Amino acid sequence: MDALLIIFLTGLISLFLGMMKKPAYALGLNLLGLSVAFILLWNHASYVSILKSYAGSLVYNGPQIYLSLMAILFTGLVLIGGYAMQSKDKSHYSDITSLMMFSLTGGLCLIGFKDFFMFFIGLEILSIPVYVLVGSRKSEHLASEAALKYFFTGSFATAILLFGIALVFGATGSFNLNEIGFAVMSGLYTPALMIAGVLLIIASLLFKVGAVPFHFWNADVYEGSSKGVMAYMSTVVKIAGFIALYKLIKTTFGNLSDQWMYFMYAVIIASLFIGYLSGLKQTSLKRLMAFSGISNTGIALLSIMNGTQSGERSLVIFLLGYGASSLILLFISQVVSEEDDQISSLEGIGYKNPLLGFSLLVALLSLSGIPPFTGFFGKFLLIKDIIQLHPVLGIAAILSSVIGAYIYLRLILLIFSKRTPAEKMSLDWKLALVLITSLVLLFAGWMLIL
Amino acid sequence: MELVLIPLLLGVLSFFIPSKWVKNTSILFALISLSLVLVRLGSFDPKYIEYVFHTGKVFKLGLTFEMAYDGIGIVMLSLSNLVIFLVALANYNKTEANSPLFAGLMFIMQFGLNGLFAAQDAVLFYVFWEFTLIPVFLMLYWFGAKENQQNLLKFFLYTLFGSLFMLLSILAIGVYSTSYAYEAIQYTAIPAKYACWIFTGFLIAFAVKIPLFPFHTWQPNTYSTAPMAGTMLLSAIMLKMALFGMIKWMIGLNQSALTFWQWPVIILGVIGILYGAFIAMREINIRKVFAFASISHLGLIAAGIMVFSIDSIQGSIIQMINHSLIAIGLFLAAGIIEDRMGTTNLREMGGIAKIAPQFGFWFGVILFISLSVPMTAGFIGEFLLIKAIFDFNVWMGILSALTLVIGAVYMIRAYQMSSMGAPTMATFSDLKWNEVSVFALITILAVTLGLYPDFIFSIVKPSIKHMLEAGADTQLIIK
Numbered sequence: 006m007d008a009l010l011i012i013f014l015t016g017l018i019s020l021f022l023g024m025m026k027k028p029a030y031a032l033g034l035n036l037l038g039l040s041v042a043f044i045l046l047w048n049h050a051s052y053v054s055i056l057k058s059y060a061g062s063l064v065y066n067g068p069q070i071y072l073s074l075m076a077i078l079f080t081g082l083v084l085i086g087g088y089a090m091q092s093k094d095k096s097h098y099s100d101i102t103s104l105m106m107f108s109l110t111g112g113l114c115l116i117g118f119k120d121f122f123m124f125f126i127g128l129e130i131l132s133i134p135v136y137v138l139v140g141s142r143k144s145e146h147l148a149s150e151a152a153l154k155y156f157f158t159g160s161f162a163t164a165i166l167l168f169g170i171a172l173v174f175g176a177t178g179s180f181n182l183n184e185i186g187f188a189v190m191s192g193l194y195t196p197a198l199m200i201a202g203v204l205l206i207i208a209s210l211l212f213k214v215g216a217v218p219f220h221f222w223n224a225d226v227y228e229g230s231s232k233g234v235m236a237y238m239s240t241v242v243k244i245a246g247f248i249a250l251y252k253l254i255k256t257t258f259g260n261l262s263d264q265w266m267y268f269m270y271a272v273i274i275a276s277l278f279i280g281y282l283s284g285l286k287q288t289s290l291k292r293l294m295a296f297s298g299i300s301n302t303g304i305a306l307l308s309i310m311n312g313t314q315s316g317e318r319s320l321v322i323f324l325l326g327y328g329a330s331s332l333i334l335l336f337i338s339q340v341v342s343e344e345d346d347q348i349s350s351l352e353g354i355g356y357k358n359p360l361l362g363f364s365l366l367v368a369l370l371s372l373s374g375i376p377p378f379t380g381f382f383g384k385f386l387l388i389k390d391i392i393q394l395h396p397v398l399g400i401a402a403i404l405s406s407v408i409g410a411y412i413y414l415r416l417i418l419l420i421f422s423k424r425t426p427a428e429k430m431s432l433d434w435k436l437a438l439v440l441i442t443s444l445v446l447l448f449a450g451w452m453l454i455l
Numbered sequence: 456m457e458l459v460l461i462p463l464l465l466g467v468l469s470f471f472i473p474s475k476w477v478k479n480t481s482i483l484f485a486l487i488s489l490s491l492v493l494v495r496l497g498s499f500d501p502k503y504i505e506y507v508f509h510t511g512k513v514f515k516l517g518l519t520f521e522m523a524y525d526g527i528g529i530v531m532l533s534l535s536n537l538v539i540f541l542v543a544l545a546n547y548n549k550t551e552a553n554s555p556l557f558a559g560l561m562f563i564m565q566f567g568l569n570g571l572f573a574a575q576d577a578v579l580f581y582v583f584w585e586f587t588l589i590p591v592f593l594m595l596y597w598f599g600a601k602e603n604q605q606n607l608l609k610f611f612l613y614t615l616f617g618s619l620f621m622l623l624s625i626l627a628i629g630v631y632s633t634s635y636a637y638e639a640i641q642y643t644a645i646p647a648k649y650a651c652w653i654f655t656g657f658l659i660a661f662a663v664k665i666p667l668f669p670f671h672t673w674q675p676n677t678y679s680t681a682p683m684a685g686t687m688l689l690s691a692i693m694l695k696m697a698l699f700g701m702i703k704w705m706i707g708l709n710q711s712a713l714t715f716w717q718w719p720v721i722i723l724g725v726i727g728i729l730y731g732a733f734i735a736m737r738e739i740n741i742r743k744v745f746a747f748a749s750i751s752h753l754g755l756i757a758a759g760i761m762v763f764s765i766d767s768i769q770g771s772i773i774q775m776i777n778h779s780l781i782a783i784g785l786f787l788a789a790g791i792i793e794d795r796m797g798t799t800n801l802r803e804m805g806g807i808a809k810i811a812p813q814f815g816f817w818f819g820v821i822l823f824i825s826l827s828v829p830m831t832a833g834f835i836g837e838f839l840l841i842k843a844i845f846d847f848n849v850w851m852g853i854l855s856a857l858t859l860v861i862g863a864v865y866m867i868r869a870y871q872m873s874s875m876g877a878p879t880m881a882t883f884s885d886l887k888w889n890e891v892s893v894f895a896l897i898t899i900l901a902v903t904l905g906l907y908p909d910f911i912f913s914i915v916k917p918s919i920k921h922m923l924e925a926g927a928d929t930q931l932i933i934k
Contacts, residue, residue, distance in 0.1 A: 370589060375615075376582035385578075385622075389516070392623070393630045403619045410615055411608065418604050421596060455514050 007054050008042035008073070009063075009113050015039070016106025023099030028092035031099035032084060035106060039081045046073055063117040068317035071453065072116050072248055075321065078442075079240035079328050080109045086336040086439040087233025101141055105237060108134035112245035121170050121180040124249065128166070128213070131245055132159055135238060139230040151229020158212070158222045166209035172202030186257045200264050207254060207265055214246040215295075216302045217275040224283075227295040232339040232346075235291060239298055239335075240328035247305050247320055255309050255316055269310060273398060276303030277405035284412050290338050290346045293412070294331065297372070300409060301327050304387060304402055311390035318454065319390060323383030325450040326371050329443040330380060333368035336439055337361055340432075348419065355421040357430040362420065364440045369417050371447050373410035382451035456508045458495065458532065459522065459569045462488050466562030470555050478552035484562060485540040488569075492529075492536045501526045501917045507573045517634035521575040526918035528572055530772060530911060531699050535568040538692045538779050541896065545787045546684045547889040549794075551598050557684070564590040564688065571696055577625045577635040580704065584618055584660075584696065591693060595681045603680035610677045617663030617670070624656030640708055641925050650712035657705050658716055664697035665753050667720070668727035678746040679799070683790035686742065690749050690782040695775050698753070701760050702768060707922040710763055720761045721847065725854045727754025732861035736868065739801045741792060744869050745785045748825070748862070752778050755858055759840035762847045768919045770839025773904060773911050777824075777832040780897045784821035787893060788814075792873060795883050801869065806878030811885040815874050817894040822866050824901045827859065832904035 015038025019031050049070060065073060084102060092098045111130025118124040136159060140152025174180060176199035177188040188194045212219040227235050254265065280299030287293040305323055308316035340361075341350050355362030371380030384406065392399040432440075465484040472480050499505060507522040514520070524532060539561060543552075551557045567587035574580040592611050595603065629635060632643040645653060663670045678686045705713060731751030738744045756774050759767040791814065792807065793799055808815025827833030837859065845852030886894075904911065 366593075373615075375589060376585045381582075381585075385626075386516070388623075389626045389629060392626045396627075399623060399626070403623060407612060407616050407619065411612055414608055414611055418596065418607070421593075423601075454516060455518070 008046040011042045013110045016103040019099045020103040026095045028098040031102050035102045043077045062119050062123040064119050065117045068321050069116050071321045076112050076241045076244050082439050083237045085435050104134040104138050112241050115245040115249045138234045147229040151226045155226045162209040162212040165205050169202045169205030172198045182257050189260045203258050210250045214302050217279045220299045224292045224295040227291045232335045236335045239331040244324050273303050273306050274401050281408040290348050307387040307391045313390050319386035326379035326383045329446040330368035330372045333364045333443045353422050365420050369413040373413040374406045378447045379450035462562045463566040466559050469559040472555050474553045477555045477558050481543045481558040485543040489536040489540045492532050496533050499529050501914050513634045519576045519636040522573040523575045526915040531572040535692050539565045541783050542684050542687050544889050545893045560590040560594045575637045594685045598682035600680040606676040606680050610673045613673045618660040620656040621660035624653045627653050651715050654712045661697040661700050668723045675743050675746045679742040687783050687786045691779040707926050710926040717761050721758045724754040724758025728858045735865040740799045741789045762843045766839050767843030770836050774836030777836050781825040784897045788818045801872040804873040805876040808874035810883040813886045830905045831901045835908045
């Protein structure tokens with residue numbers, strides 16, 4: 006929990022550091038802050054936190070520690086990978102870094118929350134900086150459009166969420182998750198208020214993670230934002246969103262599953278197929294990533310439906326694989342060209358630099374669920390848990406991943422296409438660092454389950 | 456462990472070897488791993504299961520990572536290493552042989568194959584099963600024909616689609632079993648109403664890869680656009696993964712769940728035998744002739760395996776070895792013709808044997824081996840398989856025995872159109888040393904196994920017996 010404080014302070018200092026207009030300093034400071042936070046969180050058991058008195062509202066246990074570590078690690082990688090592009094605007098670079106730090110603070114709150122106060126605060130701290138980050142390319146009209154769209158739809162979802170929370174409070178008389186869970190278990194609630202409230206909360210959270218039918222903002226917002234911000238959104242924001250959804254729906258409202266089960270069935274199956282099917286004809290990489298992200302959302306949502314209590318662990322592995330692959334894809338396409346994000350710009354890039362080609366290959370294979378990469382094990386765990394209770398969902402997930410494999414394989418074919426002459430390309434050490442770390446995650450990340 | 460890890464190391468090493476040495480090193484590397492497995496074969500005692508990697512622990516989620524081989528496993532391991540060696544040797548003069556990328560992919564594929572044949576854990580089996588697709592896909596894309604994108608996508612997605620059903624089945628087994636270890640699954644009781652569906656998943660994956668008749672459409676096009684070494688690897692060893700899977704992971708686990716599929720698979724196999732043979736008779740692309748011939752041969756093996764008797768499985772194993780040998784031989788011959796004449800069209804060929812007598816001789820020898828003349832391994836294999844199918848059902852036996860006759864028609868037609876008659880070309884440089892030695896090695900092995908098949912039988916028989924007993928014992932809970 007000290008980690009939370011350190012990340013927030015780092016963001017604050019980096020905001021003031023912006024006056025020096027030295028992007029390198031801001032990057033260094035933020036990385037320092039992140040690594041201190043990482044180490045503190047890693048050793049969380051060995052010292053007593055100064056924020057102990059808040060322990061009631063923020064509690065991190067097993068998988069949530071891993072998720073927080075992952076969020077911190079991914080933020081670091083996003084900062085390093087996006088530096089080359091974002092630091093061009095010297096006077097505003099530290100704004101971007103500090104916004105990411107603030108948003109990460111919210112993300113960590115969302116991973117550890119124990120009551121609805123912390124949940125709501127975390128969600129807002131996570132989202133509001135991202136609205137700004139999406140619009141950070143101020144000269145682009147697409148970016149302004151995306152930011153506005155994201156802000157309006159996002160605040161609408163927040164309003165619905167608040168209404169849902171109010172209804173749940175009305176039904177149970179408590180904001181605390183444990184107490185609500187207890188009320189749900191023992192039937193001490195007003196059913197009509199409760200069910201309406203739960204469905205409103207679920208709907209707004211599904212909006213945050215971008216599941217069908219709340220997915221329309223995804224493609225437009227991704228297209229408008231810069232690739233660094235997009236990488237942040239497809240790693241940290243997803244992690245925080247999914248874990249919040251899991252904790253609320255599975256843990257707290259799990260006993261009400263009769264009420265939301267069929268709704269979630271429809272949402273998951275629709276997400277699995279609509280995402281990939283809309284992705285088939287895309288020519289813009291960002292839009293493709295957005296749509297494939299919708300299908301991956303569908304797979305991650307399987308964790309909510311399973312009958313076991315191991316959903317968080319499966320989410321750790323799955324999101325690790327998905328995040329690492331997204332980082333590789335986005336940052337490599339950023340190196341190729343930041344402005345033009347046509348898929349065709351990736352043509353033949355595998356021959357220009359062996360590390361580039363290899364990481365793209367591994368990332369895409371992992372996304373399509375080919376073993377022995379982390380992406381496969383994530384899907385494997387999620388489907389393994391679901392197969393006994395809901396075989397239909399398992400089969401749907403597997404069928405949709407064939408469509409996904411088609412999309413990703415076509416990308417592989419494009420990346421190694423021989424038509425364009427290959428001039429060699431040298432890599433920035435920062436990008437190489439991001440790629441190698443992501444590769445390690447993709448090759449060895451699944452070992453966390455052992 | 457060295458059996459599996461050394462090919463991986465050699466593969467990674469191969470990427471960094473300068474291209475002027477790589478064709479020699481790849482033969483050396485293939486020899487190293489071949490000798491490793493032959494040492495294991497020499498000291499193998501058929502009565503026991505030998506562990507390659509053994510922890511004895513069950514990790515979380517029921518994963519075990521055990522690797523072991525029995526009689527069938529060691530034969531398949533030796534076969535896969537032998538095939539890699541023969542392919543490296545056959546490929547020696549091709550342009551691909553100078554590419555470190557190609558050699559690396561080949562050894563990484565060998566890593567996958569060895570792991571697959573040794574896997575003693577269902578998840579590990581699946582991981583290696585899918586993993587072998589990656590190197591072969593890249594090999595086919597980087598070194599194959601220019602316009603093979605569509606074929607490749609079809610090949611990859613088709614096989615992926617099939618194997619995902621196997622993944623579902625493995626996951627479903629995991630619901631009932633304590634771990635994914637082979638022995639654990641073998642003695643797991645699965646409710647009868649699900650058992651059949653669960654093993655159908657395995658069957659779909661294997662049927663696509665073999666390929667059994669209605670699932671074969673990826674095969675001819677992939678074979679004809681792949682680089683020659685890729686085609687050899689695909690037909691000589693990738694398909695054997697599926698047949699091996701049928702023996703070990705279907706029959707060895709649960710025969711009673713498979714009795715429903717016995718008739719359908721045998722009928723599909725027989726249809727495949729006839730269908731492949733009839734198309735091969737009319738086909739004029741020499742590679743496709745051999746591709747359809749391969750469908751025909753493998754249909755027989757698949758049908759034989761589904762009879763579930765010791766004889767039929769023995770026959771299928773020796774026929775698998777034989778088919779690997781002739782597949783390398785035939786596709787090498789096709790590759791030689793293609794390289795030196797620049798065409799795959801049988802109608803444009805003719806009289807090669809007159810200009811290149813050595814090639815004519817060896818091509819003829821391989822042809823006769825593939826016709827299963829007595830004293831070759833194919834004779835033993837086809838005899839046992841057809842006998843087993845006869846025992847199962849006379850009509851199926853008669854239909855499958857037609858393979859001997861029609862096989863002669865298409866093979867001799869291919870030989871006649873390419874090598875007999877008036878020469879259509881001015882020059883045709885004769886065989887090089889490596890090509891002669893591949894042909895000679897294939898001939899020696901096929902004839903040795905034809906004269907002394909007991910060498911293989913003595914190794915595999917105890918394992919087959921054990922497997923059939925264990926598989927038949929599996930209990931079904933009747934709900």
